[in-house]
Amino acid sequence: MALILPRDLCRTLLRTRNLCNAGIRGRHEDRTVHRLLQGLQAGQRASLAEAITLVETSHPLKKQQAGHLLTRVLQDANDQYSEKGPQALSFRIGLSGPPGAGKSTYIENFGKFLTSQGHKVAVLAVDPSSATTGGSLLGDKTRMPELSRDDDAYIRPSPSRGHLGGVTRSTNEAIMLCEAAGYDTVIVETIGVGQSEFSVVDMVDMFALIIPPGGGDELQGLKRGIMEMSDLVVVNKSDGDLVPAARRMQYEYISALKFIRPKSKHWKTPVKRISSLTQEGIPELWELMQEFRHTMEESGEFVERRKTQRRAWLWTHLKDNLVSAFVGTPGMRERIREAETRAMEGVVSPGDAADQLLLLHITQLQKAA
Amino acid sequence: MALILPRDLCRTLLRTRNLCNAGIRGRHEDRTVHRLLQGLQAGQRASLAEAITLVETSHPLKKQQAGHLLTRVLQDANDQYSEKGPQALSFRIGLSGPPGAGKSTYIENFGKFLTSQGHKVAVLAVDPSSATTGGSLLGDKTRMPELSRDDDAYIRPSPSRGHLGGVTRSTNEAIMLCEAAGYDTVIVETIGVGQSEFSVVDMVDMFALIIPPGGGDELQGLKRGIMEMSDLVVVNKSDGDLVPAARRMQYEYISALKFIRPKSKHWKTPVKRISSLTQEGIPELWELMQEFRHTMEESGEFVERRKTQRRAWLWTHLKDNLVSAFVGTPGMRERIREAETRAMEGVVSPGDAADQLLLLHITQLQKAA
Structure with a gap:
């Protein structure tokens, strides 16, 4: 019993990424890679921007360069880590919150505070919805006008292509590039709704949830399980008339968090009030974040x-690749739809429907032999 | 470019379930299948028990019979549904809660109440931990002594083999068999900790969380996101001295639920107090469940x-099968461990490590050609 994988399947498998050339040490570098590497080491923003664009590409030759x-x-990051230990590592902070929480204003102010303290800050956005809207380059510059002019800050708009898996993969790689360019604090922000928070929490060292002091109804939009993933809850807009509402919200979150198993046995998720407008609470919040890191x-x-x-x-990448190779088999999409309908x-039972699809896959391969 | 799938891979793919014979209508039935089918239609417990054991097996020939x-x-269930509509469907109720919530006593009393009302009740348990401990047949009979002697109740101990995927697949199929044997109410209980609640919620029509009136610390054990999945929260043991604590717990859960996006736009998750000891609240709880169903x-x-x-x-089955086929390729386990360590x-970056594993897979297949 021998099965032949058809040419299309091979191509699908290979297309998922340029497999042959990824990640092997000591290979001859082409000029682009050499130039970008030097640019990153010199902390040049233009090189960082070009490098991130390179890892976001789906062009085979460029994917090879990106690898x-x-x-x-x-390699460089590992050398530094061996030498200096955890201190060589950047601080990756995830930020998420419902629309109207004042995330942009917060990042603008928090980022400016950090650069004033001598830090270099990179801001990356994960926005799966931008796959359809075509990105938000202009938006990012407009909503953080001061930070985007700061020499010690780098704001990267969200990538404008691909499904969530692709977007999160390139965000993960963009974080590494920012670190290579000397940014010691990387803020990963989620825009839009859906699963993006769950991807971001797996990319960062600390995950913070930002909420507005508004009433219960606005919070109905909170994603499932997001409180459980948070290392810190920030009640924003605690200024002027909103202070009592912010206090109430703080109290309610403290009480809601009691019902949730702590994410770490070494840390109890605090709920803090701040004002992005008056800057009140921002230095204390940074102290708290450093305490967390410590x-x-x-x-x-x-x-x-x-x-x-x-x-x-x-494992996420591996499973994604296996499924896309399977789904990419000629005629499979239609068969999957049929099986879904039947299930x-x-x-048929869902288990049998799945088995039949696999059997069909094997039969197709046998026929191709 | 043609790749040969080696014999071992084929066998792995086929072994994931007996693919060739699953779920095709109108085929010649063997005697066992015929006998079990007749037994189920007559509502015989012994046939139900044997049928469930059959779907839990991993023996190839028996898997074929199970299919x-x-x-x-x-087929029969579909015929009935075409004739009578949703009323022909059973009511599948999921129950979960931390240790000490009094789940067993609750199911015992709730089950007896239902059979006294003319219902036929099946109780299934999902317990992934029993894969190592070897099941809990005796335990199930001991912890619900009256219900297990009730002619209108069927208590199935949790399956004693396999990883979570396998256990949940057979639980899903056991539900269908209970329904075929005339059980109009199927209670699926989670035992043990971990991911089992998340599987159960996808198997049932209504998911209820049961909690004890105890203090905050005991609830730290609550699984992530479990509140978000619940259609109903039951505060048990609301009797005697515990009534004030139960009231407090009820209030706290009502307030915690405000922070959670409702699971359905047609239903607001209620929080009710009951006592399994005095039976107080159990008839009202059943009315509420029926209201939910309505x-x-x-x-x-x-x-x-x-x-x-x-x-x-x-999709769960399909992905599981694809991954087990991949992992089952000769020598792959070791390579995966190596790649994990390197990542x-x-x-290497996690993305590149995943790509290298896939490439290795393809290369192996090419060599086998």
């Missing part, structure tokens, strides 16, 4: 989380 | 949810 570049970047480093959880995240990402109508 | 049996059961049926969501669940299960140590 080389990332391997070198990882606690995580001391317990070893900081490095452990990063390792666990990398393994989780490996949904209850004509 | 035939399920196809026939589905609301869901009226809105069409009842049938829609079942369809969506079946599609979700198809965790940061030597």
Whole structure:
């Protein structure tokens, strides 16, 4: 019994990424990779922007270059880590919150505060919805006008292509590139709704939820389980008339968090009030974030989380690739739709429908032999 | 470019289930299938028990029989549904809660109440931990002594083999068999911790969370996002000295639920107090459950949810099968471990590690050609 994989399937498998050339050390570098690497090491923004565009591309030759570049970047990062330990690592902060929470104003102010303290800050956005709207380059510059003019800040608009898997993969790689260019604080912001929070939480060292002081109805939009993922809850807009409402919200979140199993046994998720308008609470919030990092480093959880995240990402990519190779088999999409219909109508059990699809796959391959 | 799938891979693919014989209508039935089918239609417990054991097996020939049996059961269920509409469908109720919530006593009393009202009640347990401990047959009979002697109740201990995917697949199929044997109410209980609640919620029409009136610390054990999945929250043990604590708990849950996006736009998750000891609140709880079912049926969501669940299960099985076929390739386990280590140590990016594994897979297949 021997099965032949048809040419199309091979191509699908290979197309998922340029497999042959990814991540092998010590290979001859082409000029682009060399130039970008030098640019990154010199902290040049233009090189960073070009490098991120490179990892976002789906062009086969450029994907090959992106693979080389990332391997070198990882090598350098590892050398630095071996030398200096966890201190060599940047601080990756995830930010999420419902529309109207004042995320942009917060990042603008928080980012300016950080650069004034001598930090270099990169802001990346994960926005799966932009796959259809075509990105939001202009939007990003408009909503953080001061930070985008700051020499020590780099704001990257969200990538404008691909499904969530693709977008999150390139965001993950963009984080590494920002770090290579010397940005010690990387803020990953989620825009839009849906699953993006769940991807971001697996990319960052600390995940913060930002909420407005508004009433209960606005919060109905909160994504499932988002409180459980948060290392910190920030009640924004705690200024003027809104202070009592912000206090109430703070109290309610503290009480709601009691019902949730702590994400880390070394850290109890705090709920803090701040005002992006008056800057009140922003320095204290940064102190709290540093305390979190210190606690995580001391317990070893900081490095452990990063390792666990990398393994989780490996499996996400692997499963995605296997499924896309399967779905990409000629004629399979139609068969899947048929199987879905039959399972949904209850004509076959879901398990049998899945088995039949796999059998069909094998039969097709046999015929192709 | 033609790739040969080696014999081992074929066998792995085929072994994931007996593919060739699953779910095709009108095929010649063997004697066992015929006998079980007749037993189920006559509502015989012994046949039900044997049928469930059959779908839990991993023996190839028996899997084939299980496939035939399920196809026939589905056919009959569809005929009944075409004739009578949603009323022909059973009521599948999921129950979950932390240890100490009094789940067993509740199911014992609730089950007895239902059989006294003329219902036939099946109780199934999902317990992934029993894969290692070897099941809990005795435990199930001991913890619900009266219900297990009731002629109108069928208590099935949790399956004692396999990983979560396998356990949940057979639970899904056991539900269908219970329905075929005339059980109009199927209670699916989660035992143990971890991911089991998330599987159960996709198997049932209504998901209820049961909690004890105890203090905050005990509830730290609540699984992530479980509140968001609940159609109903039951505060148990609201009797004697515990009434004030139960009231407090009820209030706190009502307030915590305000922060959660409703699971259905037609239903607001209620929080009710009951006592399994004094039976107080149990008839009212059943009325509430029926009201839920009525609301869901009226809105069409009842049938829609079942369809969506079946599609979700198809994809779960499909992905599981693809991954096990991949992992089952000769030598792959070791390579995966290596890739995981390299990704965790940061030597390669997770994306590249995944790509390299796929490439290796293809290369292996080419060599086998």
